[in-house]
Amino acid sequence: MEKHEGFMRALKCRECGREYPLTANHVCEFDFGPLEVVYDYERIQRSLTRTAIQSRPKSMWRFRELLPVANEPTVGLQVGHTPLVKAERLAKRLGIRELWIKNDTVNYPSLSFKDRVVSVALSRAKELGFTTVACASTGNLANSVAANAASAGLKAYVFIPSDLEQGKILNSLIYGATVIGIKGHYDEVNRLCAEIAGKFGWAFVNVNMRPYYAEGSKSMGYEIMEQLGWQIPKHTVVCMASGSLLTKIQKSYQEFIKLGLVAETDYKIHGAQATGCSPISTAQKAGLDFFKPVKPNTIAKSLAIGTPADGFYALKVMKESGGAAEDVTDDEIRESIRLLAECEGIFAETAGGVTVGVAKKLIASGKISPDDSAVLCITGNGLKTMDAVNGHVGVPREIKPSLREFEALVGTEDKVVA
Amino acid sequence: MAKKVRIPTPLRKLTNNEEVVEVKAETIGDAIVELQSRYPGIKERLVDDNGEVRRFVNVYVNEDDIRFLQNQQTPLKEGDEISIIPAIAGG
Numbered sequence: 001m002e003k004h005e006g007f008m009r010a011l012k013c014r015e016c017g018r019e020y021p022l023t024a025n026h027v028c029e030f031d032f033g034p035l036e037v038v039y040d041y042e043r044i045q046r047s048l049t050r051t052a053i054q055s056r057p058k059s060m061w062r063f064r065e066l067l068p069v070a071n072e073p074t075v076g077l078q079v080g081h082t083p084l085v086k087a088e089r090l091a092k093r094l095g096i097r098e099l100w101i102k103n104d105t106v107n108y109p110s111l112s113f114k115d116r117v118v119s120v121a122l123s124r125a126k127e128l129g130f131t132t133v134a135c136a137s138t139g140n141l142a143n144s145v146a147a148n149a150a151s152a153g154l155k156a157y158v159f160i161p162s163d164l165e166q167g168k169i170l171n172s173l174i175y176g177a178t179v180i181g182i183k184g185h186y187d188e189v190n191r192l193c194a195e196i197a198g199k200f201g202w203a204f205v206n207v208n209m210r211p212y213y214a215e216g217s218k219s220m221g222y223e224i225m226e227q228l229g230w231q232i233p234k235h236t237v238v239c240m241a242s243g244s245l246l247t248k249i250q251k252s253y254q255e256f257i258k259l260g261l262v263a264e265t266d267y268k269i270h271g272a273q274a275t276g277c278s279p280i281s282t283a284q285k286a287g288l289d290f291f292k293p294v295k296p297n298t299i300a301k302s303l304a305i306g307t308p309a310d311g312f313y314a315l316k317v318m319k320e321s322g323g324a325a326e327d328v329t330d331d332e333i334r335e336s337i338r339l340l341a342e343c344e345g346i347f348a349e350t351a352g353g354v355t356v357g358v359a360k361k362l363i364a365s366g367k368i369s370p371d372d373s374a375v376l377c378i379t380g381n382g383l384k385t386m387d388a389v390n391g392h393v394g395v396p397r398e399i400k401p402s403l404r405e406f407e408a409l410v411g412t413e414d415k416v417v418a
Numbered sequence: 419m420a421k422k423v424r425i426p427t428p429l430r431k432l433t434n435n436e437e438v439v440e441v442k443a444e445t446i447g448d449a450i451v452e453l454q455s456r457y458p459g460i461k462e463r464l465v466d467d468n469g470e471v472r473r474f475v476n477v478y479v480n481e482d483d484i485r486f487l488q489n490q491q492t493p494l495k496e497g498d499e500i501s502i503i504p505a506i507a508g509g
Contacts, residue, residue: 015474027504029428030463032474034505184481191478194503198427290473293485307483309505312473 006070007044011035011211014313022070024128024203026210034309035211037068045259050230053261060116060219066255067219068212069123075152076119078108080219084227084375090343090356096363098373100233101340102224104380105348110147110171111381112140112349113245117216118148118205124212125203131155132202136193138186138241138302139168140349140380145205146177157202159189164301167384185296187307217245221252224375225262232256232267235374237359239272239351240280240325241303243314246271249377250317270368271318271325272358274298274333274350280311284325289315299330299388300350302380324367328357334392336360337382347382355379423449423500432457441500446477447490449500464502476503 011020015033026035044065056062060080061073083103091099104113118141125133134157135145142158149156158172162181172179182189197207205213225232232253238246250269256262273281276298283291291311296304308314318325328336333350336357341347348356355376362368382389399405420440425433433439439456443449454461466472477484478501484492494500 027426027428027474029431032428032463032472032504034474187483188481191476191501191503194426195424195501293483295486307476307505309474 006068007039007047007065008068008070009038009040012038024125024130024208026208037211037215039066039068041255041258048259048261050261053226060119060216060223063219063222066215066222066252067120068215069120070127073119073123074126075122076115076148079115079119080107081223082107084224085344085346087344087376090340093339093343094360094363096368096370096372096374099359100224100228100373100375101344101346102220102375102377103346104220105346105352105378105382109151110140110143111384112144113217113220113377113379114140114144115148116219117141117213118144120216121203121205121209121213122148122152122154125154125205125209126152128203130203132157132200133205134158134193134197134200134202135205136160136186136190136207138304139164139171139384140302141206142177142179143168143171143384146172146175146179149177150175159193159196161186161189161301161304165385165387167386168301171384186305187293187296190305190307214244214248217248218252218255220245220377221249222256224249224377225253225256228375230262232262232265233375234266234372235268235270235323235368236377237270237272237355237362237368237374238377239300239303239355239358239379240308240311240314241305241351242308243271243280243310243312245377245379247310247313247317250321267321268323268368269317269321270323270358270362271314272355273325273327274300274303274354275327275329276300277304277306278327279306280308280314281325281327283311284315284318289319291315298333298350299385300333300354301385302349302351303354324362326358326361326365326367328354328361332357334389337389338393340378341382346378348378349380349382349385350388351380352378352382420496421449421494421498421500423453424502426502426504428504429460429463429502432460432463441494444494445490446479446484446492446494446500449494450490474505476505477501478503 013028013033058081085101132155156177197204277296279291293307333353337353
């Protein structure tokens with residue numbers, strides 16, 4: 001177990017602390033608690049310095065010591081290092097001093113933050129000898145598994161709810177993955193996949209590979225801190241489906257503090273959900289530390305998880321950091337997608353609308369002070385969920401190719417030359 | 419009055435690797451007690467010290483999560499299929 005395991009030491013149950021070998025295993029057999037990778041931080045500290053990081057290629061793998069692969073990564077070497085955009089126009093509209101967009105709508109290769117988790121999961125799956133990879137997905141993960149498996153020469157099976165957006169379905173099929181549409185919610189897809197994973201011996205990235213997979217999300221937090229000039233943002237707003245990303249952003253901040261890469265400063269992590277699937281934000285607002293599962297009904301399909309596996313931990317992170325949670329309606333999601341696009345030229349998917357809409361509410365209610373600085377984690381590209389805004393953004397105005405018709409249409413209001 | 423219980427991989431060490439076992443119980447709560455009598459140790463894996471189903475354990479009767487039914491009081495009928503599934507990460 002000690003050989004060839006890189007900077008990892010073991011898998012450990014988050015509930016009872018029992019340790020397990022570093023195999024494809026995600027559940028503690030004593031209490032079903034999730035397993036998490038344990039690292040050798042002393043060795044990491046000797047190797048991972050600011051200078052070392054800055055000397056490496058601009059991808060998520062510049063933080064390689066903190067990502068759970070034993071050897072050098074083999075899948076997704078170009079993933080990450082997405083832009084952190086200073087959003088001055090949006091800041092003005094939302095009424096806050098300083099605002100940043102961590103823009104994973106342009107993550108490589110499949111245009112969502114899921115490429116981060118998949119490059120870790122598939123690199124690790126190859127190390128463990130798997131040749132077939134699979135996932136249960138609300139869309140983005142399926143796209144990423146399909147794309148990254150294609151380039152790695154792995155066979156892929158992706159399982160999705162059959163009513164997903166066309167864009168998300170096509171974006172899995174094109175890479176040659178076997179796409180299975182399940183007539184049901186994501187939670188039902190998940191349930192089936194848990195049963196399949198036990199039987200078929202595949203690397204299910206978010207089932208038996210989950211301890212490795214989930215760690216990939218931390219790279220979004222590392223990048224934010226580096227791009228802000230080695231500091232932790234005062235506020236971070238993160239959308240929540242299972243709640244995993246939110247917990248991993250916090251873990252990334254804590255790890256950088258522990259390794260001395262950033263100073264320990266006060267930070268708050270806020271969670272965003274769609275009102276039509278808001279088990280975590282509902283619990284947070286009621287001051288509860290547990291959530292009640294729901295049956296999702298929202299256009300934010302990538303966040304439509306009614307039984308969020310990390311909901312409990314997400315609530316804990318928000319409580320400990322002094323963060324808040326909010327949720328927004330489908331109309332608010334569409335308005336917010338448009339607001340981000342019109343202010344910053346960034347077309348986010350529905351989940352991005354959720355994050356922007358919730359940030360707007362948290363600033364308006366004072367839970368994020370207008371004098372502070374905030375980072376919004378925008379996780380996926382709007383070209384994949386066009387169904388959600390189609391019919392809500394106007395239509396092109398059509399004319400014949402005639403100057404007279406054009407002048408009649410726009411008048412002289414935008415004319416700048418006499 | 420047989421009902422089938424699908425045993426997840428982490429619990430199969432307790433059921434001699436049986437994937438599916440049959441129970442006669444009339445409710446989920448009774449099914450857990452019945453399983454415990456045949457496979458000692460299985461109950462503490464599924465419920466916590468307060469007798470509640472553990473927060474990372476999902477129990478389904480046919481297609482439905484028992485938290486949308488009547489939790490451990492959920493009645494069982496002939497031919498029902500019970501699944502015990504660990505919670506899974508997002509996607």
